[in-house]
Each structure stands twice: as C-alpha cells, then as structure tokens.
Amino acid sequence: MRILCLHGKGTSAAIFRSQTSSFRAQLTDKDIEFDFLDGPHASNPAAGVDLFYGPPYYSWYEGDGIEAAREAYDWLKDYIAKNGPYDAAMMFSQGCVLGSSALILHQEETPDLPPPFKSAIFICGGPSLGVLGEMGFHVSAEARERDIASRSALELQARSSSLMAKGADRWTGLGALTGGLSEEELRNEIKSPYRISIPTVHIYGSKDPRYPAGVHLSGICEPEKRRVYNHGGGHEIPRTGAVSNSIAELVQWALKESQAS
Template sequence: MKVICLHGKGTSGAIFRSQTSSFRAKLPDQSIEFDFVDGPFEGSAAAGVDLFYPPPYFSWWENDTVDDVRAAVARLNEYIATNGPYDAALMFSQGCVLGSSALLFHQEETPHLPAPFKSAIFVCGGPPMRILEELGFHVSAQARERDVASRNALAQQADNSAILTQGSNRWTGLESIDGGLSEEELRREIQCPYRIPIPTVHIYGFKDPRYAAGVHLSAICQPEKRRTYNHEGGHEIPRTLNVNYAIAESVRWALAEGEKCV
C-alpha cells in the first residue's frame, strides 16, 4: 500500500517523517510505503520547529488565498498522477488544508472520477474556510471568529519562548472561544451541501488551540465513514505508547475502509 504524506507549514517531508516515526513503527504487520513530499516554497520555520529540526522548511503556498490553494491542489494532483496511485493521504496542519481542498474540488468538479486517494488521515488539521464558502458551504460567524483566534493562540503557544519556559504545559487550548461546546455542537456550525465521501480519520487534541478546527474538518466528512481520536494533547503528535497504538490502529482502519470503497 502507498500513502502520500503532506507536512505542516514551515516544516518538511523529512520533519514529518520524524514526527510520525513512533506510530508508524507500530505498523510492522502491513507493507506500507510512506511518500513524504516537500512543499514547493522554502521559508521560515513554523513556531518552535527550529528548536528541534534544522532547515530547510517548506510550505504548500505562500499566501492563504483561494487562488493559491487552487494552484497548490493542481500541483498536488500532478504529483499524484506521476507518482501514484495512493491508497491514503496522511496529513498534518496545513497539509490537511491541502488534502481536504483537493477532495472538495474533486467532489465539486469531477465526482464521477476516482478521488485523489482512497482514504485520509487528518492530524491536527482544520478545514479550508475560504474554500468552503466559495463552494457554497455555510460557515457561521462564530466558526470564522474561532478560526482566526485559534491561529493567533497557536502562534503564541507554539513559539520558542513558550516551549523553553513551559514545555508541554504551554498547551492550554482556546477555552474562551470554544465556549465548552460539544463536538456535535461545533460540527453544526458548518452547513454542508455535500461531504467528502471517502473514509476519514480525524486526530486532534483538546489542548490544541486548533481543536475546534479539527472537529470542523470532521464535520465536512461523511459521518458513517469517519473515525475520530482525541489524543488529549496540543498541536503535535504525542509519542506516548497508548497514543501511538491508537493512531496506528486508526491508520489500519482507514486503509482497510478505503479498500472496501473501491
């Protein structure tokens, strides 16, 4: 089986390989080729990343506009056409925006053709809000406000000084904006004319400022084909044994479900 791996903004394929090594090591029973791809734009490191990993650092686009995301999706589709097919996509943060955008555009424009990949594993990701609104999804004002506030909070909680002074205690989520809403209440903040139809896994932590974004991303996927897992941490992939086994099992599920849907 073959899995395309899309890293977060200001990291790289090599960094994502390292970040996922612990749970991938729990998949020895399956023959899986993980293809870690670099974004096309070299730039600065994501908050806190340069403390642990040397450059270069890449992103999938330079400006967060609909046109730039469309161009990134076009590049991704070209890469898949050349190097695929892929049984699944494993994505983190900005990589989730890219992968979910590719699936949304496919569903909107060419639903009669096979999707870019058969299943998707989203880690600490959020939906592409501007893309959703362009495609006719209704995003509530509260969801838009929370999206902006969570990005600002993430930059503060993930930066170098927070890591050096607070360590793992820096992750405090976004309680003032999330308002104690349940996951189902958060999902209802986005009204969907259609949903991503392939099997999906959504991995997020309630201490992540982008926690609600992860729940919102699950809202635009088919309820009967999605699985969620709260790792209870921040904007990261915890390397504890229980989390590693849980994520590995979710990857197995996604690959198996993807094969059923062919």
C-alpha cells in the same frame, strides 16, 4: 499499500517523518509504503519548529485565498498523476488544509472521476474556510472567529524556547476558543451542501489551539465513514505508547476501508 504524507506549513518531509515515527513503528510488519514529500514553496519555520529541527522548511502554498488553494491542488494532482496511485493520504496541519481542499475541489469539479486518494488521515488540522465558502458551504461567523483566534493562539503558545520548555503545560487557556461547545455543536457551525465521501480519520488534541478546526473538518465528512480520536495533547503528535497504538490502529482502519471502497 501506499500512503501520501503531507507535512505542516514551515516544516518538511523529514520533519513529518520524525513526527510520525512512534506510531509508524507499530506498523513495520505491515506492507505499507509512506511517501513523504516536501511542499513546493520555501518557507519560514513554523512557530517553535526551529527549536528542534533545522532547515530547510516548506509550505504547500502561501496565503489563504481560493487561487492559492487551486494552485496547490493542481500541483498535487500533477504529483499524484506521476507518482500515484495512493490508498490513503496522511496529513498534518496545513497538509490537512491542502488534502481537504483537494477532495472538495475534486468533488465539485470532477465528481465522476476517482478521488485523488481513497481514504484520508487528518492530524491536527482543519479545512480552508475560504475554499468552503467558494464551494457553497455556509461558514458561520463564530467558526470564522474561532479560526482567527486559534491561529493567533497557536503562534503565541509555540514561538519561544521558554514556552516550549514547559512541554504540554504551554497549551493553556483554550476553553475560550470553543465557548464550552460540544464537538457536535462545533460541527454544526459549518453547514455542508455535501460531504467529503471517502473514509476519513480525524486525530486532534483538546489542548491544541487548532482543536476547533479539527472538529470542523470532521463535520464536513460523512459521519458513517469517519473515525475521530482525541489524543488529549496540543498541536503535536504525542509519542506515548497508548497514543501511538491508537493512531496505528486508525491508520490500519483507513487502509482497510480504502480497499473495501
């Protein structure tokens, strides 16, 4: 079985390989090939990344417009045509934006063709609100405000060595980003004319500034085909045994569902 791996903005395939090493170590006895690839654009490092990892750094696209998303989708389609097929895609942060946009654009433009991958594992990332708006989704003003605020909060809480030295304690003051809403209430901030129909896994942390975005993404996927997991941390993949085991189990579930579908 093969998994396409899409890193976050301002990181790289090598960095994403390192970030996922703990839970992938629980899967070494499985017949799984992880295909980590670099984005097509050179990028500045994501906030705090250069404190732990050296260059180069990449992104899948620059900007948030629909044209940038379409260009990235076309690039991804070409890569998959040459190197696929894939049973699943595993994505982090901006990789989630690309992967969810690819599924939505595919469903809108070529619904009679197989999707670019059979299941999706989204980690600490949300959808492109610009793509959703173009595709007929109703995105509330509250969801847009949370998206802007969460991006700013992530930048502030990960940009310096003094903050990073605090570890998990740097993820503070996030209650204002959710307004005290439950996950289901957050999901209802975006109204979907249709949903991503493949099996999906949604892994996010309740201390992550981008937590609302991760919940929003889960809301545009089929409830009967999704699994959600709150690892309790920030914009990261915790390496504890309990978290690693849980994520490994979810990866196996996604692959099993991809074969069933």
